[in-house]
Amino acid sequence: MIFGGIIITxxxxxxxxxxxxxxxxxAHPIISKLIxxxxxxxxxxxxxxxxxxxxxxxxxQFGIPAWLGTLICALLIVGVSFLDFNKITGVxxxxxxxxxxxxxxxxxxxxIGKSYDFxxxxxxxxxxxxxxxxxxxxxxxxxxxxxxxxxxMAFVLGGSMLKIGNAxxxxxxxxxxxxxxxxxxxxxxxxxxxxxxxxxxxxxAVVNEISPVFAFVYAIVIFALIFNTxxxxxxxxxxxxxxxxxxxxxxxxxxxxGIGYIFSFSGFKQxxxxxxxxxxxxxxLLLVVLLGAWVRERENIITEMFRRRKMIHIFSKKYEEDxxxxxxxxxxxxxxGEESIADSELLKQDVIAxxxxxxxxxxxxx
Numbered sequence: 001m002i003f004g005g006i007i008i009t010x011x012x013x014x015x016x017x018x019x020x021x022x023x024x025x026x027a028h029p030i031i032s033k034l035i036x037x038x039x040x041x042x043x044x045x046x047x048x049x050x051x052x053x054x055x056x057x058x059x060x061q062f063g064i065p066a067w068l069g070t071l072i073c074a075l076l077i078v079g080v081s082f083l084d085f086n087k088i089t090g091v092x093x094x095x096x097x098x099x100x101x102x103x104x105x106x107x108x109x110x111x112i113g114k115s116y117d118f119x120x121x122x123x124x125x126x127x128x129x130x131x132x133x134x135x136x137x138x139x140x141x142x143x144x145x146x147x148x149x150x151x152x153m154a155f156v157l158g159g160s161m162l163k164i165g166n167a168x169x170x171x172x173x174x175x176x177x178x179x180x181x182x183x184x185x186x187x188x189x190x191x192x193x194x195x196x197x198x199x200x201x202x203x204x205a206v207v208n209e210i211s212p213v214f215a216f217v218y219a220i221v222i223f224a225l226i227f228n229t230x231x232x233x234x235x236x237x238x239x240x241x242x243x244x245x246x247x248x249x250x251x252x253x254x255x256x257x258g259i260g261y262i263f264s265f266s267g268f269k270q271x272x273x274x275x276x277x278x279x280x281x282x283x284x285l286l287l288v289v290l291l292g293a294w295v296r297e298r299e300n301i302i303t304e305m306f307r308r309r310k311m312i313h314i315f316s317k318k319y320e321e322d323x324x325x326x327x328x329x330x331x332x333x334x335x336x337g338e339e340s341i342a343d344s345e346l347l348k349q350d351v352i353a354x355x356x357x358x359x360x361x362x363x364x365x366x
Contacts, residue, residue, distance in 0.1 A: 003287060004175020005168050006294045007151055011158020012167035013301050015342035015350075018240040019152040021159070025341075026293035035289065036240075038282040042148045043237030045275050048260030050230035051077075054223055055264065056200040061208075061219035067265070073223070074261045077231045081238075081253050095224040100181065102218055106203070107184040109210055110191050124193045144283025145276050146178065149229065151286065152236035162312075162350045164305040234260070304341060311336050311351045319359040 016022045019039050023032040051070050058069025154171070161167045189202050195209065196202035204222065207215040234256050235249075242249035314333050317323035333351075337344035 002172075002175065003147060003290060004154075004173075004178065005171035006290050007147075007154040008158040008161075008171030008174070009164060009168045009301060010290070010293060010297075011155035012161045012164050013297070013304055013341060014159070015346060016155045016159035017243060019155045019236065020240060022155050023289075026297070027289045031285070031289060035282070035286050038279070038286070039148065039152050040237055040240060042279045042282075043152055043233045043240075044256055044260065045279070046145075046149050047230050047233035047237070047256070048263045049275065050226050050233065051257075051260050052264035052266070053201070054226045054230070057204065057219060057223050057226060060199070060201050060204055061215060069223070070261060070264050073227050073230060074257050076227050077234055077257050078254055080231055081235065081250055095221055095228065096177070098221050099225055100177065102214075102221060103181055103184045103188075105214075106207060106210065106218075107188050110188045110206070116191050121190060121193050124197065125190065128193075128197055140284060141277055141280030144280040144287060146182075146283075147287055147290075148279050148283035149233060151290075152240070153232040156236055156239055162308060162347075162354050164301060164308065230260075300341070307336050307340060308347070308351070311347070312355060315351050315355045316358070319355065319361060 010016075010022050010026065014022050014025055020032075020036055023036055026032075027035060051073050052066075054073035055066035055068070055070030058064050058072070059066040062069075158167050158171070161170075185203060188206060189196055192202075192206045192209070196205045199205040201222065204215065204219060207218045234253050238249050238253040238256060241252055311333055314329050314336075315325070317329060318325040333348065334344070337348045337351075340347050
């Protein structure tokens with residue numbers, strides 16, 4: 001929850017177009033390059049692991065060849081990349097409330113009116129060889145992987161927002177939801193450890209015990225969420241190299257997805273067990289850097305938040321019947337933009353777009 005707020009807020013504060021825009025500001029050049037390289041590599045690696053997961057999901061539930069499920073996911077990623085950014089964020093958010101509801105149903109079904117021998121379940125769990133040796137290290141490693149897999153796209157999403165307060169609230173809410181999902185999934189899987197320990201998609205094995213129809217719907221939703229994750233990773237990584245060049249972004253993304261599709265034939269479980277622990281260790285360094293940046297820049301972030309609010313208030317005068325937008329206001333708007341950490345012209349354009357959308361006006365600019 002906390003890091004969700006930090007990541008989105010930093011992206012908004014620096015108006016980042018990709019993760020490098022933020023890292024260059026908050027980390028030592030050597031550490032910045034290390035994390036930048038890690039995020040590029042992890043964006044690609046976890047991306048093709050997700051594509052492999054889509055194939056495994058389709059094969060486990062529907063019996064179709066894994067390569068076909070993987071191909072469908074890859075084609076969807078390429079297809080969605082041709083939408084505009086607002087439509088993309090809309091697509092990415094469609095299935096989140098659905099999976100939250102379904103996870104709550106699964107968790108409720110697992111525990112309501114039932115009891116478990118947790119000592120026995122613990123013994124079964126100990127027979128599974130962990131990717132990371134110690135429980136505390138394993139928890140930190142997993143959390144760090146979540147950060148690594150989401151931080152690049154989170155910076156881009158934060159950079160697309162104008163109001164820092166909204167970015168912070170969105171990050172906190174998103175982080176809370178992720179925490180709820182992980183908690184529900186973890187306790188449910190532990191309660192069914194004897195059933196799921198050999199499954200490639202463990203939660204799908206649990207759902208099949210509830211209802212075939214429910215499992216069918218769940219498999220489709222999981223496929224969609226895997227697509228969401230893979231798309232976010234490939235898109236953010238391509239954005240890192242392409243910047244604002246949409247044509248270049250699409251070309252890079254298509255190449256990455258094509259290579260990822262080929263690599264996905266290495267096998268889903270094997271890829272996860274090898275790659276995730278390594279990425280988790282570097283992710284821990286990323287969390288330390290993010291926390292340090294938040295502590296150092298907190299006062300500046302608050303100042304910037306009020307600066308942008310003032311810019312919005314000033315430009316809003318242009319559309320208020322009882323206000324007058326004067327030359328003094330134009331100068332004040334320009335001065336505030338130049339004081340900002342973000343690019344002054346881009347920030348001014350965002351303020352204009354925000355206000356014009358608020359007052360439902362056309363594309364008239366100052």
